[in-house]
Amino acid sequence: MPELPEVQILVNKLGPRLERARIQAIEVRDRKIKLRQNVVGRRILRVWRRGKNIIFDLSGRLHLLVHLRMTGWFEFAEPKRYRVAIRTGKGTVYFEDGRRFGVMQVVTPAELQLALSALGPDPIADGCDLSQLRKTSRPVKVALLDQRLVAGVGNIYASESLWRARINPRRRADQLRPEKVRALERAVVVSLRKAIKYGPRIFEVQRFAVYERAGRPCRRCGTIIRRIVQAQRSTYFCAKCQR
DNA sequence: AACGTACCCTGCCGGC
DNA sequence: TGCCGGCAGGGTACGT
Numbered sequence: 001m002p003e004l005p006e007v008q009i010l011v012n013k014l015g016p017r018l019e020r021a022r023i024q025a026i027e028v029r030d031r032k033i034k035l036r037q038n039v040v041g042r043r044i045l046r047v048w049r050r051g052k053n054i055i056f057d058l059s060g061r062l063h064l065l066v067h068l069r070m071t072g073w074f075e076f077a078e079p080k081r082y083r084v085a086i087r088t089g090k091g092t093v094y095f096e097d098g099r100r101f102g103v104m105q106v107v108t109p110a111e112l113q114l115a116l117s118a119l120g121p122d123p124i125a126d127g128c129d130l131s132q133l134r135k136t137s138r139p140v141k142v143a144l145l146d147q148r149l150v151a152g153v154g155n156i157y158a159s160e161s162l163w164r165a166r167i168n169p170r171r172r173a174d175q176l177r178p179e180k181v182r183a184l185e186r187a188v189v190v191s192l193r194k195a196i197k198y199g200p201r202i203f204e205v206q207r208f209a210v211y212e213r214a215g216r217p218c219r220r221c222g223t224i225i226r227r228i229v230q231a232q233r234s235t236y237f238c239a240k241c242q243r
Numbered sequence: 244a245a246c247g248t249a250c251c252c253t254g255c256c257g258g259c
Numbered sequence: 260t261g262c263c264g265g266c267a268g269g270g271t272a273c274g275t
Contacts, residue, residue: 003268032252052269069269071253099252101269138246147270155268211268231247234267249273256266 002068004124004152005195007049014047014074014093018056021088030083030100037062037106044088051119051151055112063112065105066095072102119151123192128185133173140176140184141169142231153188156211157195159236161187163210168242169228169235210236 002010022043028035043059056064066072075082075094084095084104095104107115121129132149133140143149144158153161162169164187167180176184198207209219214227218238228235 006268067269069251070267071269097252098254099267099269101252103270136245142246145269157268232249233269245275247273247275250271251269254267257264259261259263 002052002072003154003157003195004049004052004122005157005192007052007054007068007152008124008196009199010068010074011047011049011054014054017076017090018044018047018088018093020044021090023058023086023088025085025087027085027087028083029081029085032100033083033104035104035106039064039106050116050125051122051147052154053116053119061109063107063109065103065107065112065115067103068097069099069101069103071099072097119147120149122151123185123188124152124196128189130181130185130188133176133181133184136173138173139170139230140167140173141235143173144188145231145233150188152192155233156208157188157191159211159234160191160209163237163242164191166241166243168239169230169237210238212236 020043023040025040026035039058039062042062045057045059048055052067054066054068058064073096075096076091079094079096082094082096083100086093095102120132130150133143136143136149141158141162144153144161145155159169161184165180165183167176167184210225213225214236216225217223218225218241221238221240223238223240225236225238
């Protein structure tokens with residue numbers, strides 16, 4: 001499910017409930033998840049994110065590094081099924097993940113550094129810098145999904161940002177004019193910020209400009225929104241606004 | 244090096 | 260109602 005905005009919303013929810021809490025027990029219900037070190041007895045110092053990664057800083061120089069992938073999420077209320085339960089002095093948090101693509105691992109500071117160093121700039125934490133787009137000949141929509149170029153944009157906000165910047169998703173990334181790259185940088189920030197502000201409500205009735213709106217009119221010009229497939233994922237766009 | 248494709252899993256939804 | 264194919268907002272391991 002989650003892209004940068006959803007991860008940010010989740011981190012905002014986790015922080016106040018877990019920071020300074022001591023881990024009393026960890027229950028791993030899925031053999032696909034292997035925690036290399038025992039973290040029971042450590043405190044959760046901070047919960048933060050980088051791109052779509054969630055990092056729990058623990059006392060004693062260790063981190064819990066989590067990627068939600070498609071369906072991962074954390075809940076305080078016990079769900080029907082969950083992969084991991086983290087029990088703390090301030091309550092239990094459950095890692096649920098229907099498709100089981102998500103990743104949870106215990107890492108050292110060096111390993112964390114290595115993992116995060118592979119990511120491009122984070123548009124919210126660092127400000128949006130898409131200068132790396134000039135280095136690839138792939139379609140700009142596909143390039144936006146590459147976390148090494150920019151960290152946190154996923155399939156929804158790639159389409160949304162390109163609509164906002166009036167760029168055709170099929171255009172080669174390295175052929176964008178500099179002013180179009182700047183427009184896209186602004187559009188990415190606006191799209192992500194807006195989603196963070198709306199919170200989970202953005203998934204309710206029609207808050208998206210183009211995503212999942214194939215066959216419906218463009219909010220700007222009324223042209224019917226099209227759906228195409230790029231790199232095995234859906235792309236939505238307005239062929240008139242986005243030349 | 245950089246690009247495309249197959250694959251990892253499960254649940255849901257529409258059509259028959 | 261029940262089954263089946265298609266689809267899903269992510270990333271990686273390969274092959275070329």
